[in-house]
Amino acid sequence: MKKVCFIGACGHSGSAVSVICEKPGEYAVPAVCAGRPEIDILPFVQNLERKGLPSPKVYGDYRQMLDLEKPDILVVDAYFCDHAIMSIEGLERGIHVYCEKPAATTLEDLDKLEAACQRAAKKGVHFAYMLTTRYDPWFYTAYQAVRQGVIGEIRMLNGQKSYKAGKRGVLFHNRETYGGTIPWVGIHALDWVLWFSGKRVKTVSAIQSAMANNGNGAMEATAICLFQLEDEVAAHINIDYLRPQTAETHGDDRIRIAGTKGVIEVRGGKVYLINGEAQGEQVLPLMQPPKIFADFAGSLDGKKDCLITAEQSLYFTRVCLIAQKAADTGKIIQML
Amino acid sequence: MKKVCFIGACGHSGSAVSVICEKPGEYAVPAVCAGRPEIDILPFVQNLERKGLPSPKVYGDYRQMLDLEKPDILVVDAYFCDHAIMSIEGLERGIHVYCEKPAATTLEDLDKLEAACQRAAKKGVHFAYMLTTRYDPWFYTAYQAVRQGVIGEIRMLNGQKSYKAGKRGVLFHNRETYGGTIPWVGIHALDWVLWFSGKRVKTVSAIQSAMANNGNGAMEATAICLFQLEDEVAAHINIDYLRPQTAETHGDDRIRIAGTKGVIEVRGGKVYLINGEAQGEQVLPLMQPPKIFADFAGSLDGKKDCLITAEQSLYFTRVCLIAQKAADTGKIIQML
Numbered sequence: 001m002k003k004v005c006f007i008g009a010c011g012h013s014g015s016a017v018s019v020i021c022e023k024p025g026e027y028a029v030p031a032v033c034a035g036r037p038e039i040d041i042l043p044f045v046q047n048l049e050r051k052g053l054p055s056p057k058v059y060g061d062y063r064q065m066l067d068l069e070k071p072d073i074l075v076v077d078a079y080f081c082d083h084a085i086m087s088i089e090g091l092e093r094g095i096h097v098y099c100e101k102p103a104a105t106t107l108e109d110l111d112k113l114e115a116a117c118q119r120a121a122k123k124g125v126h127f128a129y130m131l132t133t134r135y136d137p138w139f140y141t142a143y144q145a146v147r148q149g150v151i152g153e154i155r156m157l158n159g160q161k162s163y164k165a166g167k168r169g170v171l172f173h174n175r176e177t178y179g180g181t182i183p184w185v186g187i188h189a190l191d192w193v194l195w196f197s198g199k200r201v202k203t204v205s206a207i208q209s210a211m212a213n214n215g216n217g218a219m220e221a222t223a224i225c226l227f228q229l230e231d232e233v234a235a236h237i238n239i240d241y242l243r244p245q246t247a248e249t250h251g252d253d254r255i256r257i258a259g260t261k262g263v264i265e266v267r268g269g270k271v272y273l274i275n276g277e278a279q280g281e282q283v284l285p286l287m288q289p290p291k292i293f294a295d296f297a298g299s300l301d302g303k304k305d306c307l308i309t310a311e312q313s314l315y316f317t318r319v320c321l322i323a324q325k326a327a328d329t330g331k332i333i334q335m336l
Numbered sequence: 337m338k339k340v341c342f343i344g345a346c347g348h349s350g351s352a353v354s355v356i357c358e359k360p361g362e363y364a365v366p367a368v369c370a371g372r373p374e375i376d377i378l379p380f381v382q383n384l385e386r387k388g389l390p391s392p393k394v395y396g397d398y399r400q401m402l403d404l405e406k407p408d409i410l411v412v413d414a415y416f417c418d419h420a421i422m423s424i425e426g427l428e429r430g431i432h433v434y435c436e437k438p439a440a441t442t443l444e445d446l447d448k449l450e451a452a453c454q455r456a457a458k459k460g461v462h463f464a465y466m467l468t469t470r471y472d473p474w475f476y477t478a479y480q481a482v483r484q485g486v487i488g489e490i491r492m493l494n495g496q497k498s499y500k501a502g503k504r505g506v507l508f509h510n511r512e513t514y515g516g517t518i519p520w521v522g523i524h525a526l527d528w529v530l531w532f533s534g535k536r537v538k539t540v541s542a543i544q545s546a547m548a549n550n551g552n553g554a555m556e557a558t559a560i561c562l563f564q565l566e567d568e569v570a571a572h573i574n575i576d577y578l579r580p581q582t583a584e585t586h587g588d589d590r591i592r593i594a595g596t597k598g599v600i601e602v603r604g605g606k607v608y609l610i611n612g613e614a615q616g617e618q619v620l621p622l623m624q625p626p627k628i629f630a631d632f633a634g635s636l637d638g639k640k641d642c643l644i645t646a647e648q649s650l651y652f653t654r655v656c657l658i659a660q661k662a663a664d665t666g667k668i669i670q671m672l
Binding site: 153155156158160162203205206207208209211212221222223224226228231232233234235236238240242243244245246247248252258259260261262263274275276277278279280281330331332 | 489491492494496498539541542543544545547548557558559560562564567568569570571572574576578579580581582583584588594595596597598599610611612613614615616617666667668
C-alpha cells in the first residue's frame with residue numbers, strides 16, 4: 001500500500017487520482033494540503049469522497065503533513081511558483097515526488113531543485129513531471145513509430161499547443177505565480193520536440209505577447225520559440241490561447257516531424273505517416289500506453305523505467321525558462 | 337494584341353503560357369531567350385509549338401531581343417541570380433515585367449531593382465512577381481474570408497512549405513545562382529503571412545541547414561524563420577525539402593491563422609474555419625480566383641488593380657533575404 005499525499009489541485013493531479021481510484025488496494029490518500037490560502041482544496045477533497053475514497057485529513061502546513069504522514073509519494077500541484085520548493089521539501093524527506101509542470105518558474109529555483117533531485121536520486125528517491133501528453137495514445141504511438149525508424153533521421157520538428165483561454169484564476173494573471181505561457185503550455189510541445197529527437201538545444205530565440213488574452217492579466221496569449229538543436233536539426237513550437245470556445249476540444253495539440261525517410265504527424269488525435277513504405281498517407285493504429293501515474297508509481301522500486309526521467313523533466317523546464325528569457329529580452333540565447 | 341517575350345523557363349513561366357494559349361487573339365509570343373548558356377530553352381519552345389502557337393524567334397542576347405522585339409510584357413524566369421538585372425533591363429525600356437521569384441538574390445541587386453521599379457511606376461510601367469499560390473483557390477478563399485473578419489484581428493500566423501527534393505539542376509546547388517531556400521521556397525509562406533496580416537516585420541531570426549538535401553549541393557533542405565510583426569503579432573514559417581516521393585502531391589502548403597474571433601487554416605487544398613458562428617470546424621466552399629498572369633496583364637492599363645503589387649513583391653523579397661542573413665549569421669535582425 002503506497003501512501004500518496006497531495007499539495008494543491010491547480011493542474012493535473014487528477015492524473016494521479018484516476019489511477020488511485022482504480023486500485024484502492026494499492027494506494028491510500030491519508031492527507032492533503034492546499035499549499036496556499038488562495039487555493040480552495042475542498043472541491044478536491046469532495047471529489048475523492050465522491051469517488052469512494054476515505055476522507056483525507058486536511059493540513060494547513062504541508063511540511064507538517066510530510067513529517068507526520070510520511071507518504072511514499074507526494075503529488076505537487078499548487079501555485080506554479082511553489083512547485084520547486086514543495087518538491088525539494090518532499091525529496092529531502094525521502095519522498096518520491098510527482099510534480100505538475102512547470103517544476104520551477106525561475107532558474108534559481110530550478111538550480112535548487114536540480115541539486116535536490118541529484119541528492120535524492122542517490123538514495124533511490126524519484127522525481128517526475130506531469131508530461132501527461134506523452135501518454136496520449138497518439139503521441140505515444142508516434143513516438144514508438146519514430147523509434148522504429150519509420151521516418152529515418154529526424155531533421156525538423158514543428159510543435160503546436162493551442163488552448164481555449166476562458167476566464168482563468170488569479171494564479172494565471174501574474175508572471176510571479178504563473179511562470180508564463182511558454183513554461184506552462186509550451187513545455188508539452190517542447191517535450192515532443194526533445195523527447196522524439198533525443199537532441200539537446202544549441203540556441204533559442206522566442207517571441208510572446210499578452211495581447212488578446214481574454215482579460216487574463218499578464219498571461220501571454222501567443223508565443224513562438226525557435227530552436228536550433230544539435231546536428232543542425234531545426235525545431236519550433238507555436239503556442240496560443242486563441243482556440244475558439246466553439247471548437248470541439250479544449251486543445252489542438254500537434255507535432256509534425258520530418259525525417260530523411262518520411263514525415264509523421266500527430267493532429268486531431270490521429271497519427272499520419274508518409275514514407276516510402278506505402279503510396280500516400282497512412283493513418284497508424286493507436287497503441288494503448290500505460291497511465292502516467294501508474295508508470296511513475298510502478299517504477300519507484302527501480303525494477304523498471306518510467307517513460308519520463310527526472311533529467312528530462314528538469315532539462316525541459318530549463319529550456320522553457322531560457323526560451324522565455326529569450327522572448328523577454330529579444331535575444332538569441334546559446335545553451336550549448 | 338500584347339507581345340510577350342520570355343527569358344528562361346526555370347520556374348513558373350508556365351503560369352503565363354497557359355493564359356496566352358487560352359486567348360491567342362490577345363497575346364503573341366514573338367521571341368524567347370535562354371538568358372544563360374546553361375539554360376536549354378528548346379523544350380520551352382517545343383511546348384509553345386505543341387500548344388499551337390507560332391514558333392518564336394530565339395535570341396542569344398536578351399537585351400537585343402528587348403530592343404528589336406519591343407514586347408509589351410517581359411516574363412523573367414531564368415537563373416534566380418539574374419532576375420534583378422533582367423527585370424531592370426525590361427523596366428528601363430518601358431516594358432512591364434512579370435518576374436519569377438526571387439526577384440533578387442542579394443540585397444544590392446534588390447536595391448537596384450527597387451529604384452528601377454519606382455522610376456518605371458512613374459511612367460505607368462508595372463512589375464509583379466510570381467506569387468502563384470495567392471491564386472490557389474484555397475489561399476484566395478481564406479484571404480477573402482479573413483478580409484471579411486471571420487477570425488477577428490490576426491494575432492498569430494504559422495506557415496509551411498514542404499516540397500519533394502528530387503534531383504535538381506545545378507542552378508539549385510549553389511547559393512550564387514539559387515539564392516537559397518528561404519527566398520525560393522519560403523517566400524510563398526512569407527507571402528501568406530504578410531499578405532493576410534497586412535503587417536510589416538519588426539524583427540526576424542532564422543535557422544537553416546543543407547543536411548539531408550538528397551545530394552543537391554548547398555541547397556538548404558530545412559529552414560524556419562521567426563517573425564515579430566507590428567502590434568506584437570507573432571509569425572513563423574517552416575520550410576523543408578523532406579516531403580517523401582510517395583506523397584500524393586509535390587507540396588504540402590499550409591497556413592494557420594489565429595485571430596481574436598477564430599482560427600482559419602489552409603491545409604491539403606482545403607480551408608478550415610473555427611469561430612463563434614458555428615459549432616466545431618467548418619470547411620469553406622472554394623472561390624474561383626483569376627489566373628495570376630491574366631490578373632497582371634489585365635491591370636497594365638491602370639484601370640484595375642493586380643492582386644500582387646510591386647511594393648509587396650519587393651518588400652517580401654527583402655524580408656526573405658534578411659531572414660536568410662539572420663540564419664547565415666545566427667543573429668536577430670531588426671527591420672523596423
